[in-house]
Amino acid sequence: MSAPGFWDHQESARKVVAELKAQKAIVAPTKDLSRRVEDLQVHYELAREEDSEEEFREVAEIAQKVKDDLESLELKALLSDEHDAGNCYFSIHAGAGGTESCDWAEMMLRMYLRYFERSGFSADEIDRTDGEEAGIRSITYHVKGPYAYGYLSAERGVHRLVRISPFDSQNRRHTSFSSVDVLPEMDDVDVEIDWDKDIREDTYRASGAGGQHVNKTSSAVRLTHLPTGLVVQCQNDRSQHKNRAEAKRMLAAKLYQHEQAKRDAELAKLYGDKGEIAWGNQIRSYVLYPYQLVRDERTERKSPHTDKILDGDLQGFIDEYLRYRAAGKK
Numbered sequence: 001m002s003a004p005g006f007w008d009h010q011e012s013a014r015k016v017v018a019e020l021k022a023q024k025a026i027v028a029p030t031k032d033l034s035r036r037v038e039d040l041q042v043h044y045e046l047a048r049e050e051d052s053e054e055e056f057r058e059v060a061e062i063a064q065k066v067k068d069d070l071e072s073l074e075l076k077a078l079l080s081d082e083h084d085a086g087n088c089y090f091s092i093h094a095g096a097g098g099t100e101s102c103d104w105a106e107m108m109l110r111m112y113l114r115y116f117e118r119s120g121f122s123a124d125e126i127d128r129t130d131g132e133e134a135g136i137r138s139i140t141y142h143v144k145g146p147y148a149y150g151y152l153s154a155e156r157g158v159h160r161l162v163r164i165s166p167f168d169s170q171n172r173r174h175t176s177f178s179s180v181d182v183l184p185e186m187d188d189v190d191v192e193i194d195w196d197k198d199i200r201e202d203t204y205r206a207s208g209a210g211g212q213h214v215n216k217t218s219s220a221v222r223l224t225h226l227p228t229g230l231v232v233q234c235q236n237d238r239s240q241h242k243n244r245a246e247a248k249r250m251l252a253a254k255l256y257q258h259e260q261a262k263r264d265a266e267l268a269k270l271y272g273d274k275g276e277i278a279w280g281n282q283i284r285s286y287v288l289y290p291y292q293l294v295r296d297e298r299t300e301r302k303s304p305h306t307d308k309i310l311d312g313d314l315q316g317f318i319d320e321y322l323r324y325r326a327a328g329k330k
Contacts, residue, residue: 003134005149006104007075010159012142015259015263019070023306029069029072029073029076031074033066033069033070036062036066037098037142037153040059040063040066040081041253042063042161043055043058043059043062043194043317044321046209047059047110047276050257053153053307054076054204055216065142071319072244072319074141074306075319076147076150076230076321076324078322078325078326079150079291079322080149081150081152082184083144083149083184083185083186084149084150084153085149085150086148086149086184086185086203087142087144087145087148087185088142088143088148088149088152088153088182088183088184088185089140089141089142089143089174089182089183089184089185090112090123090125090140090141090142090143090152090180090181090182091120091139091140091141091180091181091182091183092105092108092112092138092139092178092179092180092190092315093105093137093138093180093181093316094131094134094136094137094138094177094178095176095177095178095205097174097175097177098136098174099131099132099133099135099167100165100167101130101135101176101177101178102130102132102133102136103131103134103135103166103167103176104135104137104161104176104177104178104251105131105135105136105137105138105139105178106131106134106135106136107135107161107310108178108180109136110157110309110310111312111314112135112155112308112312113181113312114312115312115313115314115315116145116309116312117142117312118312118313118315119145119148119315120147121141121143121145121146122144122145123142123143123144123146124141124142124144124214124234125139125140125141125238126141126142126234126235126246126250127139127140127220127233127234127235128235128237130141133167134167140250141284142185147262149182149184150322151322152180152182153182154317154321154322154325155180155182155283155314156180156182156283156286157179157180157281157282157283157284158177158178158179158180158281158282158283159177159178159179159180159283159284160176160177160282160284160285160286161175161176161177161178161284161285161286161287161288162174162175162176162285162287162288163176163287163288163289167312173289173290175181177282183253183254183257184248184253184256184257184320185249186249186252186253186256191252191256192199192291193225193252193255195248195253198225198226198227199224199225199226199251200223200224200226200297201220201221201222201223201224201244202221202222202224203215203218203220203222203240204218204220204222205219205220206219206235217238217240218240219233219235219236219237219238219239219240219243220233220240220242221234221235221244221245222247223244223247223248223251225251225255225293226253228258229255230251230255230258232247232254234246234247234250237244242271253282276299282297283296283297283298284296284297284317285297286302286306287306288306288311292304294306294309294317296317296320296321298321298324299307299317299320299321299324301316301317301320303316303317
């Protein structure tokens with residue numbers, strides 16, 4: 001990176017930096033664990049010599065921490081698919097349930113933003129459509145960080161909420177649905193796109209934050225792939241040119257995943273008729289009434305700590321699913 005001219009080509013330079021970060025995310029912890037295991041062995045020998053209960057207790061605590069970090073490193077090793085180490089586009093869509101689902105989608109947004117923060121990921125809002133009465137109808141973020149796609153791909157699917165509705169004057173129990181979609185960030189996508197014949201472009205005024213300039217000019221861009229009906233839109237930048245470039249990258253990634261879905265039964269379900277955002281298709285249920293429980297329908301992992309989960313403490317569920325998915329590939 002210190003070589004003359006390295007930063008002359010910003011796009012290629014960023015790719016190299018991102019790849020370097022992904023490699024360091026594996027190499028640096030591996031070296032650190034190796035050193036700590038050697039230190040642990042020395043510490044254990046000293047504890048044996050002194051025959052001290054306190055020393056043995058300290059050794060046990062250090063060993064547990066090493067074990068936990070080793071398991072975390074092993075999980076990263078499971079993220080070996082082509083795009084796992086890279087960035088991604090992360091979307092939330094409200095489903096069946098009207099205002100309830102829009103509110104649930106906003107609750108999920110808060111949960112994932114907290115998770116991004118915990119994980120050291122940066123997230124830039126790309127597009128947002130608010131609900132008519134409350135919450136959000138849909139939202140998309142560009143999430144950046146080592147293994148962002150690999151980890152967040154575990155969250156793709158329908159999420160179900162059961163609670164007493166804050167919008168129901170009779171305090172009845174309601175069930176709401178929202179879905180998560182995750183697309184890998186890809187610059188070189190092996191998908192044929194005829195940008196002149198197959199793409200319809202619409203421009204419009206951005207509705208989100210960004211100041212008066214954003215709202216007074218048609219800087220937002222919507223691209224529709226006519227053969228498939230796939231749609232992407234971007235409104236996060238004041239520049240229509242930059243929004244168009246971002247939308248093109250998103251559409252290329254979405255078309256790539258669409259093609260992959262034809263060969264992948266799990267993704268095909270998400271995009272097919274049975275993958276609607278409604279009852280029977282959820283990957284995880286969040287029950288706040290009449291009891292409190294979060295349950296992953298794929299791995300059967302459960303947690304009664306709904307407040308912690310909704311505050312972004314999702315790593316346990318993600319790790320469990322990554323192991324489950326890896327076992328299914330064997």
